[in-house]
Amino acid sequence: MDFRYSTEQNLYRQAIREWLTKNLEPRARAIDEAEDGIPDDITAGMAELGIFGVTIPEEYGGLPLPEDERLIYAMITVHEIARADLSMSTPVYTLLTLGWSYMINRYGTEELKREILPLAAQGKAFVGINTTEPGGGSDLGAIKTTAIWNDDKQAFLLNGEKAYVSGPKECAKLGPPSGHCTLVKTDPASGHKGMTFIWVPAHLDGIQWTVYDDMGRMGLSTGGWIYKDVELPRKYVLGEEGKGFYAVMDGFNAARVLVAAACLGGAEKALEISGEYTAQRTTFGKPLGKYEGISFEMADDYMMLDMVKLNLQRGAWMIGQEHTNPGTFSRKEINKVISTCKCQAPPLAHEIARHGMMYHGAFGYTKETPLEMLLRGVMSYEVGAEGGLMVMRGVIARDEWGETHNPFKD
Numbered sequence: 586m587d588f589r590y591s592t593e594q595n596l597y598r599q600a601i602r603e604w605l606t607k608n609l610e611p612r613a614r615a616i617d618e619a620e621d622g623i624p625d626d627i628t629a630g631m632a633e634l635g636i637f638g639v640t641i642p643e644e645y646g647g648l649p650l651p652e653d654e655r656l657i658y659a660m661i662t663v664h665e666i667a668r669a670d671l672s673m674s675t676p677v678y679t680l681l682t683l684g685w686s687y688m689i690n691r692y693g694t695e696e697l698k699r700e701i702l703p704l705a706a707q708g709k710a711f712v713g714i715n716t717t718e719p720g721g722g723s724d725l726g727a728i729k730t731t732a733i734w735n736d737d738k739q740a741f742l743l744n745g746e747k748a749y750v751s752g753p754k755e756c757a758k759l760g761p762p763s764g765h766c767t768l769v770k771t772d773p774a775s776g777h778k779g780m781t782f783i784w785v786p787a788h789l790d791g792i793q794w795t796v797y798d799d800m801g802r803m804g805l806s807t808g809g810w811i812y813k814d815v816e817l818p819r820k821y822v823l824g825e826e827g828k829g830f831y832a833v834m835d836g837f838n839a840a841r842v843l844v845a846a847a848c849l850g851g852a853e854k855a856l857e858i859s860g861e862y863t864a865q866r867t868t869f870g871k872p873l874g875k876y877e878g879i880s881f882e883m884a885d886d887y888m889m890l891d892m893v894k895l896n897l898q899r900g901a902w903m904i905g906q907e908h909t910n911p912g913t914f915s916r917k918e919i920n921k922v923i924s925t926c927k928c929q930a931p932p933l934a935h936e937i938a939r940h941g942m943m944y945h946g947a948f949g950y951t952k953e954t955p956l957e958m959l960l961r962g963v964m965s966y967e968v969g970a971e972g973g974l975m976v977m978r979g980v981i982a983r984d985e986w987g988e989t990h991n992p993f994k995d
């Protein structure tokens with residue numbers, strides 16, 4: 586058993602940290618405050634480093650990496666971006682494209698992969714996820730959006746509404762082939778078995794979008810879609826028709842690794858900021874760090890952070906093993922580790938940001954420190970994005986104790 590990152594993984598981390606510290610970190614506040622999102626020169630610089638290609642095979646323009654390590658590289662990437670942009674805008678933008686490109690490679694048709702992945706690897710296409718509807722996000726079985734096959738048109742006709750989805754403005758800005766992996770019902774009478782996961786390019790006729798006014802991650806838009814007879818060719822189906830529920834759950838596990846990585850990267854940076862501040866700020870003749878009321882709380886935060894980081898590393902590794910060598914781990918084993926990380930990382934990051942603000946006193950309540958941006962950003966993952974915290978607990982209860990503890994079924 587070896588818990589260390591490899592030499593190559595460490596070199597990659599070091600290289601991107603250097604670039605992100607110099608180029609992204611000084612712009613994080615501006616990204617959070619400006620209306621026009623993440624600047625093009627930042628995404629172009631990230632693309633040049635190969636960041637958008639870590640989950641994409643070389644034949645589609647990605648980086649030459651071992652297949653079973655792709656998610657580990659993505660986890661390192663998102664962690665480092667979050668250290669540099671505590672608003673969570675750039676890390677979430679990146680994790681969506683990395684995570685859902687990974688799924689397009691796993692489930693997409695050859696034609697779809699050739700259409701999307703090379704441009705995604707260059708940072709020229711946004712790839713998102715689209716499951717939530719105005720009626721609710723946790724209960725995916727209850728979605729109402731349909732895509733019914735039409736023989737005359739030789740296409741699925743998409744109708745319905747999606748809500749609280751990340752990236753509509755970014756899709757508009759980057760243009761085709763940007764879009765979202767979308768969960769729909771192709772056979773509404775068949776419950777979970779009638780669900781299909783399908784690629785929906787954002788620029789097709791019959792699509793309208795709106796943008797909401799969020800409280801955090803201001804550099805990345807969240808909005809809603811309305812679909813009216815949008816024509817989707819069969820080549821856009823991800824995996825098998827009728828098996829979309831399982832494909833989306835597989836995707837959520839990979840995406841949740843990256844969500845947790847974003848929260849942990851931000852938390853790690855916040856704890857560093859707190860360490861520096863409490864070393865130099867004195868009250869009653871001593872630095873704040875000398876008071877156990879502060880240093881012991883920081884030590885508690887460190888312990889929790891270290892434990893969740895290690896567990897996440899295990900989760901990313903497990904998924905990589907399972908995807909390259911199916912049967913290595915059961916779905917339940919993976920679900921429990923990933924749900925644990927997704928349930929723990931966002932509130933932990935929130936607490937570490939809040940503690941840091943407290944150590945900074947009144948200064949912590951100003952926008953001179955980036956801590957309040959982190960607090961607002963990670964709240965998105967507490968209220969629900971990529972699966973609510975209570976839903977993660979439900980998954981763990983179901984997969985550990987079985988149907989008697991399954992809150993999702995009567």
Ligand SMILES: Cc1cc2nc3c(=O)[nH]c(=O)nc-3n(C[C@H](O)[C@H](O)[C@H](O)COP(=O)(O)OP(=O)(O)OC[C@H]3O[C@@H](n4cnc5c(N)ncnc54)[C@H](O)[C@@H]3O)c2cc1C
Nearest residue numbers: 714715716717721722723749750751965969970971973975
């Ligand atoms: C900033 C942001 C970005 C987002 N981006 C995307 C995106 O890109 N794509 C996308 O598809 N969706 C996105 N979402 C939506 C997200 O997936 C949903 O918020 C999430 O699925 C929860 O759905 P809901 O908000 O409708 O809450 P509901 O399902 O209505 O749940 C409300 C609350 O009840 C809790 N809850 C639900 N069921 C139970 C239960 N059985 N027991 C106990 N508690 C329960 C939930 O955890 C939640 O706290 C985003 C959300 C946010 C805030």
